[in-house]
Amino acid sequence: MQNRMGLLFFLVALLVACSGKGPAPAQELHVYNWSAYIDPQIYRDFEAEFGIRVVEDTFASNEELLAKLQAGATGYDIIVPSDYMVSIMLQQGLLAELDRSKIPNLVNIDPQFSSPPYDPGMRYCVPYQWGTTGIGYNSATLPTAPDSWAYLFDPDLASRYAGKFTMLNDAREVIGAALKYLGYSMNTTNEAELLAARDLLIRQKPWVYAYDSEQYRALLPAGEIVMAQGYSGDVFMVAEEDERIRYVIPREGTSIWMDNLCIPARAPNKEAAHLFINYLLRPDIGARISNYTRYASPNAAARAHIEPELLSDPAVYPPPEVMARLEWIRDVGEATLLYERIWTEVKAATP
Secondary structure, eight states, X not given: OHHHHHHHHHHHHHHHHTSSSOSOOOSEEEEEEETTOSOHHHHHHHHHHHOOEEEEEEESSHHHHHHHHHTTOOOOSEEXXXXXHHHHHHHTXXXXXXXXXXXXXXXXXXXXXXXXXXXXXXXXXXXXXXXXXXXXXXXXXXXXXXXXXXXXHOHHHHGGGTTSEEEOSOHHHHHHHHHHHTTOOTTOOOHHHHHHHHHHHHHHGGGEEEEOSSTHHHHHHHTSOSEEEEEXXXXXXXXXXXXXXXXXXXXXXXXXXXXXXXXXXXXXXXXXXXXXXXXXXXXXXXXXXXHHHOOBOSBGGGGGGSOHHHHTOTTTSOOHHHHTTEEEOOOOGGGHHHHHHHHHHHHHSOO
């Protein structure tokens, strides 16, 4: 009997191996993601369905992600860079081209996001979540909405809140906010405009509690700070637990961004990575992501499952007149070195 059972198991294994379905996915998938950017239960459900354990590491900025890959990190199968960083990574050969035949759920992506300027035709990346960068605030201590970057930069206004607000730990977002306040593009390559932004940020620094992309989610409801330059979904997640916390898009304009699911060129488990991307593009899974992160979804098929109050919130899905004031952060080419130098000078300046 045991011999017969052994033979049966052998024949089943042989049939699976010869089924023509290609190599089985690796049993472990390594994801390098932003902090608190997916419902952890989705990882567990994926593991239960496919037998592939998901291991997640997190980063705090696109530059941190880029530096990790440039330093030779080869263990990640999925990364989540923003739009402009995709352009930079493509130039450096850091991304693998997608095998679209393994991602049939690509049809669920909203057509308006299906050929983004940083990756025409979605050859290398799949849109994941999109949102804006604005100002989160505690309405209990700041009853008037800080609807202008002046609240963070104007000496008369910002000095009132010295040590009570944070800026993101992100060069392009912070410099971009200063540029918008000064009336310039977030993607300017004009040296004089960039140096004016640098000087503004150095003058602002004594009032800044910290440059932080994660802890402000706890600092705002705790009352340690009253305002934070922050990502829309992060603030909405806090607001779900504390109704005092609000979000506003500054009237001067700000960034609109798209984070993306990409496979590094040196990813060890590309088969599992494609399977995971296709899984996240299911309508129900895409909705669970947005319902958890409070960001807008580029997955059109997911909208039928997204919470109605999220879909109708103009801070999440801005109306046309607000969209007109938003800018995509783009690769600025050689001017990237100037942005990096300015950021170093700002961080090194003595308050």
